[in-house]
Amino acid sequence: MADPDMMTPQELAEACAAQMWSTDTASQQLGMDLTHVAPGQATILMTLTKAMTNGHGNAHGGYLFTLADSAFAFACNTYNAVTVAQHCSVTYITPGALGDRLTASAREVSRKGRSGIYDVTITREDGTVIAEFRGHARTLNTPMLTDQSAAQ
Secondary structure (H helix, E strand, C coil): CCCHHHCCHHHHHHHHHHHHHCCCHHHHHCCCEEEEEECCEEEEEEECCHHHECCCCEECHHHHHHHHHHHHHHHHCCCCCCEEEEEEEEEECCCCECCCEEEEEEEEEEEECCEEEEEEEEEECCCCEEEEEEEEEEECCCCCCCHHHHHC
16 A cells, blocks of 8 residues: 555645546546646646537536636645635636637646645637636645555
8 A cells, every 4th residue: 555655746646636536527527638637736628518518609618617627626636635625716718619629727826834826727729728717725634545545
């Protein structure tokens, strides 16, 4: 069994992501792909399906928010401490369209005590920025991994 205290920061981030992904049915059912995780960082891809479009034929803002929120969650949960959203906001910049392959890239801006701030940029394949998201996180006093879950 791997001991979380003996892992490198990258190994710990990957183990935390694997633990979260194993029960994240929302991200999985929306077809998201977690492609990168590192301490304070995560990248998730998602293709916009017809079910994700609104009455204007554009990407529904709720799905864009969900994509960004998932990347935010994986980025702020890389330190073996259950961390939840305290406040989030999103600015929609350019409409997404049916079939767009979107990338949500999350990065840690600040992490002090139990509070963190994370920025997520959503882009489509041509590099156009679709939305900017900022999430404020709060760490709980609960470890994500036990020796048993880290070994899986």
